[in-house]
Amino acid sequence: MPRIExxxxxxxxxxxxxxxxxxxxxxxxxxxEGMVEIFPEFAKGLKDINLFSHIYLIYQLHKAAKxxxxxxxxxxxESHGIFATxxxxxxxxxxxxxxxxxxxxxNILRVSDxxxxxxxxxxxxxxxxxxxxxxxxxSSGWMKGSGQDVAAxxxxxxxx
Numbered sequence: 001m002p003r004i005e006x007x008x009x010x011x012x013x014x015x016x017x018x019x020x021x022x023x024x025x026x027x028x029x030x031x032x033e034g035m036v037e038i039f040p041e042f043a044k045g046l047k048d049i050n051l052f053s054h055i056y057l058i059y060q061l062h063k064a065a066k067x068x069x070x071x072x073x074x075x076x077x078e079s080h081g082i083f084a085t086x087x088x089x090x091x092x093x094x095x096x097x098x099x100x101x102x103x104x105x106x107n108i109l110r111v112s113d114x115x116x117x118x119x120x121x122x123x124x125x126x127x128x129x130x131x132x133x134x135x136x137x138x139s140s141g142w143m144k145g146s147g148q149d150v151a152a153x154x155x156x157x158x159x160x
Contacts, residue, residue, distance in 0.1 A: 009045075010038040010107075010122035012059060014114045019063055023115040033102070034114035036122060043107035050104040054128035055111070060121040061088040061095045095120075098128055 014034035016022045023029040036057065038046060049055065068089040070079045082090055095116070102110040109125075 006060075006123050008039075008060070008121045008123060009042045009125075010036055012036050012057065012114070012116045012118070012120040012122050014116050014118045014120075016115075016117050019117060022117065027113075029113050029115040031112060032114055033110065033112050034099075034116070034118075036109040036111060036125075038107040038109070038122070038125075040107055046104060046107065046109070049101065049109070049125070049127065052101055052127040052129075054098050055101050055109075056124075056126040056128060057097050057099055057111075057116065057122060058124040058126065059095050059097075059116060060123055061090065061093040062119075062121055063117060064088040064090070064093050067091050094123065 012034065013036070015032060023032070066089060067082075068087070069082050071082055071085055071087045071089055072079050073085040073087055088095060097115055098113075099111040100113050102112055104110075
């Protein structure tokens with residue numbers, strides 16, 4: 001099957017220089033600030049992004065060195081299919097995080113609640129829209145940990 005080419009539109013900057021010890025989700029990165037640099041040729045696409053409180057960052061998991069179709073995720077002790085987890089060992093190496101947008105200046109976005117490795121290639125940005133994205137009746141499948149459990153969890157070496 002042919003590979004699909006996706007263009008990098010920017011780079012994500014965060015205080016996280018190593019994978020081990022990072023928050024496993026944005027809820028565990030509350031208050032941690034970073035920046036998203038959009039390459040100048042894409043800066044025009046940021047028009048009106050400042051009207052949103054939160055955005056999705058879609059990025060390449062560029063440090064994932066292998067693919068696993070079953071993994072034991074951070075929040076469980078049993079194996080699950082990769083597509084039923086948020087593990088970075090995915091065939092497509094695509095990650096997604098919802099972050100708080102603090103401000104926009106030219107081609108730089110200031111964000112908070114960032115759980116992404118410094119230098120990560122940015123593939124896309126989408127606005128978080130409550131009426132599109134909020135699902136009060138959603139189920140979290142096998143994931144039984146509380147928000148506090150997730151916030152306290154840090155990555156280890158299992159996905160390096």
